[in-house]
Amino acid sequence: MNIGFIGLGNMGAPMALNLLKAGHHVYVYDLVESTVQMLEASGAVRAASPAKVASADIDMLITMLPASVHVKQVYLGDDGVLAAVGKQVLLIDSSTIDPQTAREVAAQAAAQGNDMLDAPVSGGTGGAQAGTLTFMVGGDEAVFERALPVLQAMGKNIVYCGGAGNGQVAKVANNMLLGISMIGAAEAMNLGVSLGMDPKVLAGIINTSSGRCWSTEVYNPYPGVVETAPASRGYAGGFGADLMLKDLGLATEAARAAKVPVVMGAAAQQLYQTFSSQGHGKLDFSGIIKLFSDK
Amino acid sequence: MNIGFIGLGNMGAPMALNLLKAGHHVYVYDLVESTVQMLEASGAVRAASPAKVASADIDMLITMLPASVHVKQVYLGDDGVLAAVGKQVLLIDSSTIDPQTAREVAAQAAAQGNDMLDAPVSGGTGGAQAGTLTFMVGGDEAVFERALPVLQAMGKNIVYCGGAGNGQVAKVANNMLLGISMIGAAEAMNLGVSLGMDPKVLAGIINTSSGRCWSTEVYNPYPGVVETAPASRGYAGGFGADLMLKDLGLATEAARAAKVPVVMGAAAQQLYQTFSSQGHGKLDFSGIIKLFSDK
Amino acid sequence: MNIGFIGLGNMGAPMALNLLKAGHHVYVYDLVESTVQMLEASGAVRAASPAKVASADIDMLITMLPASVHVKQVYLGDDGVLAAVGKQVLLIDSSTIDPQTAREVAAQAAAQGNDMLDAPVSGGTGGAQAGTLTFMVGGDEAVFERALPVLQAMGKNIVYCGGAGNGQVAKVANNMLLGISMIGAAEAMNLGVSLGMDPKVLAGIINTSSGRCWSTEVYNPYPGVVETAPASRGYAGGFGADLMLKDLGLATEAARAAKVPVVMGAAAQQLYQTFSSQGHGKLDFSGIIKLFSDK
Amino acid sequence: MNIGFIGLGNMGAPMALNLLKAGHHVYVYDLVESTVQMLEASGAVRAASPAKVASADIDMLITMLPASVHVKQVYLGDDGVLAAVGKQVLLIDSSTIDPQTAREVAAQAAAQGNDMLDAPVSGGTGGAQAGTLTFMVGGDEAVFERALPVLQAMGKNIVYCGGAGNGQVAKVANNMLLGISMIGAAEAMNLGVSLGMDPKVLAGIINTSSGRCWSTEVYNPYPGVVETAPASRGYAGGFGADLMLKDLGLATEAARAAKVPVVMGAAAQQLYQTFSSQGHGKLDFSGIIKLFSDK
DSSP states (O other): OEEEEEOOSTTHHHHHHHHHHTTOEEEEEOSOHHHHHHHHHTTOEEOSSHHHHHTSSOSEEEEOOSSHHHHHHHHHSTTSHHHHOOTTOEEEEOSOOOHHHHHHHHHHHHHTTOOEEEOOEESHHHHHHHTOEEEEEBSOHHHHHHHHHHHHTTEEEEEEOOSTTHHHHHHHHHHHHHHHHHHHHHHHHHHHHHTTOOHHHHHHHHHTSTTOBHHHHTSOSSTTSSTTSGGGGTTOSSSBHHHHHHHHHHHHHHHHHHTOOOHHHHHHHHHHHHHIIIIITTSBGGGGGGGTOOO | OEEEEEOOSTTHHHHHHHHHHTTOEEEEEOSOHHHHHHHHHTTOEEOSSHHHHHTSSOSEEEEOOSSHHHHHHHHHSTTSHHHHOOTTOEEEEOSOOOHHHHHHHHHHHHHTTOOEEEOOEESHHHHHHHTOEEEEEBSOHHHHHHHHHHHHTTEEEEEEOOSTTHHHHHHHHHHHHHHHHHHHHHHHHHHHHHTTOOHHHHHHHHHTSTTOBHHHHTSOSSTTSSTTSGGGGTTOSSSBHHHHHHHHHHHHHHHHHHTOOOHHHHHHHHHHHHHIIIIITTSBGGGGHHHHOOO | OEEEEEOOSTTHHHHHHHHHHTTOEEEEEOSOHHHHHHHHHTTOEEOSSHHHHHTSSOSEEEEOOSSHHHHHHHHHSTTSHHHHOOTTOEEEEOSOOOHHHHHHHHHHHHHTTOOEEEOOEESHHHHHHHTOEEEEEBSOHHHHHHHHHHHHTTEEEEEEOOSTTHHHHHHHHHHHHHHHHHHHHHHHHHHHHHTTOOHHHHHHHHHTSTTOBHHHHTSOSSTTSSTTSGGGGTTOSSSBHHHHHHHHHHHHHHHHHHTOOOHHHHHHHHHHHHHIIIIITTSBGGGGHHHHOOO | OEEEEEOOSTTHHHHHHHHHHTTOEEEEEOSOHHHHHHHHHTTOEEOSSHHHHHTSSOSEEEEOOSSHHHHHHHHHSTTSHHHHOOTTOEEEEOSOOOHHHHHHHHHHHHHTTOOEEEOOEESHHHHHHHTOEEEEEBSOHHHHHHHHHHHHTTEEEEEEOOSTTHHHHHHHHHHHHHHHHHHHHHHHHHHHHHTTOOHHHHHHHHHTSTTOBHHHHTSOSSTTSSTTSGGGGTTOSSSBHHHHHHHHHHHHHHHHHHTOOOHHHHHHHHHHHHHIIIIITTSBGGGGGGGTOOO
8 A cells, every 4th residue: 555654753663664564655754854764765755745745646644743733734734734635545643632633633634525533552662663552543433444454554452432533532531540540559659668568569469459550560660560660670761751741731631621620630740740840751651659759 | 266256347247257157156246236136146156345355265356447546445445355365366457447556556466475467358348248358467477377267268368468567558558549540540531531432432442551440440430331330320339438538548647657748649538538528428439430520 | 092902801891991981092893792882882983803903093902802712813813913903003912811822922913013912910800890900911111111001091000020921921820829829728717617716716817827818818718707708698709710710721731831840730720620510610719618518 | 923844845945935034933844954954054943754844833834745646645644744733733735736636635634624725836946036926825715814924925926716726726727728828839930930930020910919928928939039038048947848747747637537628738748748758858848849840
């Protein structure tokens, strides 16, 4: 298949490479010249602008951008995708952005006859490289079915979430809960150890009890409990605290727009902002335990 | 074995019944006459006071009391257990209380030569009746081994947590995290549904992703997602909001004593207090979602 | 002076009336016909669109709009103010919006040679009618001096806050602190009274001590403490909880953009959202005490 | 008058000195020998134990102790005050403790015929030395009148708060609100300055507006705004963050006992605990602004 790909950052570049590996023909665009060259060396074809990607001979166009402002610009700008793309091209935005913007862009695409999906991912750069990302996909279900084989070249778990924007809703809701339970896990582990328990014993009890969550089982924030977790290597790598902060910002903004309270979600956002303001935004997000105790 | 049992409330009575069923000889005491009669009808022997239970011909004495103040009174009072009990009797307190008090009482027991375990439970009245409670046990490990067969008559999952008080520490840490993740689950479900997602689809995605926790998988607070959960029967039964509030109070008090921050734990306590002050303390604790939305 | 006025809502209409009373010639625009007629009856001249106001023979143009989206549309839209206005016209936006948008619009005005001030107000509809509003003004100081006489026809306390956007910053910072201290006052009063104190005695002590704030002295949330406060008339009138919620949303958004933590500010926003979601958004913002106790 | 004084710490010693200066005859007790010697050198008479102070020829006995546990021990212990004191002696506890304990001790005193007041202070060591403390006094009003002349030798502002324990209630409610508004002031100042405002201009606006509070006017946490405030001398001296943390702990505990929510109060407690756990507990409590920004 002929596929356009705009946004070749830490996530986008390995995703595009996986499309090439799967035998697709890929047109690429990014502002960073070196990344474009790397993709060219792997067989991609360079385009000079988003509009040039959009007007190439493609069946599908995927975008992977940092934030809502870039998505609006790339799709809706004067020299953007929608102004240049043919009606037959299926549009997929894999950026993590707020659901409202995702729905606005999808509505404008629909108005001019283009099918569009929002398909944010989880799984990090490791998952992007291994082709094991989870895609949370919003849009028409028949369109989802058409996109599925291409998404499967980049991910392992492709989940249909309902209408336009619902991929973003699912991601924002999941990650808000993740941020909350990670801080909860950090507080519970820190409290228990301060009161005299062995961290592994405590984690073992929680993990067979009602407090168990992904943050205690797979990604325990206390050093030495889970050998493969960032906590056991100084909180290097993984999912950065600043990325969690960004997602919590999307969650509280979406809640503000929807007029629903997210008391714990907002507290989590503020604690991650405090952690980041203290200079730790590049650490893995499980490092938030250091806000409370630096042992 | 000959066993004393003090405190025959909603939890204590079925626990004592299970000891009788297992063939033990049980001496009982409670302030409520009707409960004592019910136990007598099942084969228990009534004693006139905690001290009378303690001075009966017993090998082991189990207490199941509402709060620290009762534990102190029953064990340390002038007419209490420690003043009357023989050195050979193994003492087990299954009340949920603060770790400091548990350690104080255990230290006084040890000072006069009595082995003692703290062994708070989880699993609710259903688990007490079915004999499937989880016991989190603190104290000497050899003493734990001696108590094990008796605890197994009342529970299924008997976990050794380390030295005196650690049973309470494990319970308080687990339940604090449970309270936090339940509110987080309520906020995430409410946010996602408000933004247009189907609650079952959203729960399905979270449960295969990094936001998953016991509160989304087993006990989802959104009505209709988990058929067996209290949310699907109007938040009746289960683990009452006021009981969660009590445990969160123990957690924040333990944190205050240990001088460690529990920002989210304290927020959870205050939200449950708000929910209770609004008149909902008797609902299951997953009903906290009604604080944010009454759909 | 000849003045344009766009936005004749609960605040804008009485402000424009005060300009007429002061002898100014006023061109007005609003979507609501009845308000325009009322202003006409008082001597204003109707214009058919924002652009028509802007292109009238005016020296100054004032806008009073509900939110950022309207400010952007009225100033920057295709048929908007900037496209139609002459360079000699001094622009003043009195809407309460986020500082970023205020700065964007001011920058575009400056780029085409128009002086512009942001001048949000406090004092409510009562202050608008009485001409006693406080104006917090951002922009060039010489421009501020030129605007001063006109603002004084509508307000009593006109404060220069520094460069463009700083009027909005001052308002957002002040109102965030107001929201926080109002909830704090509600909690402190509710706690003290629950513990047995007379509310007037407690307020008297706080007001001569280090806890004193505008929310305890002037606007005490406990009924009967300050006779003129909304708490003493069922929380009717005053500054609505939903307006406080809007301002707290502006504050947390500004903090997110500035990457600074506002832990208490975000908690205040969420508590007001909870209060509003429970159906109380139209009450005065001091009614938040009812979230905790409905006595 | 003959007065007993137990507890000669940073607060108690200068208070006792002021009683001596006012011409009273003072019997003193403390565990720290050097302080006792200092008081002796100023004319006090040493007693060998709390009971010896209580059984001396005194009309009034004042205690100034660190926490509830010490108050219980000194008054209710086997060798304590109540066991030794004559009925004619008026008892005054100036310690800051929880209202429940204050009421328990007062009830026991009353039961044996002793009048008792709780009279916690504010004003710090500076106020203790200068004799300008504020006393918040709970107990019988006629007893308060009898104590007044003696309290005036140590303080300037002596406030009657109602029945037993109400002095503690007033202090705990005031200081909880103080902790909340100080963090709010820190966040508002930090936000405004981060968004480009001059800190003095911002403080000036807040102080003439609805956000004003003691924490912005007298004790502004931003360096350089109030010259006499600890913020302008590196947060040295003043009222230590760990003392604020203690008072917030008393407030949340009192709220727990009273079953009322204090959401912001608990958040303030946890933020001060976080600040203290990061090693800053000895700084003035306005230093909490450093948690969010270390400029």
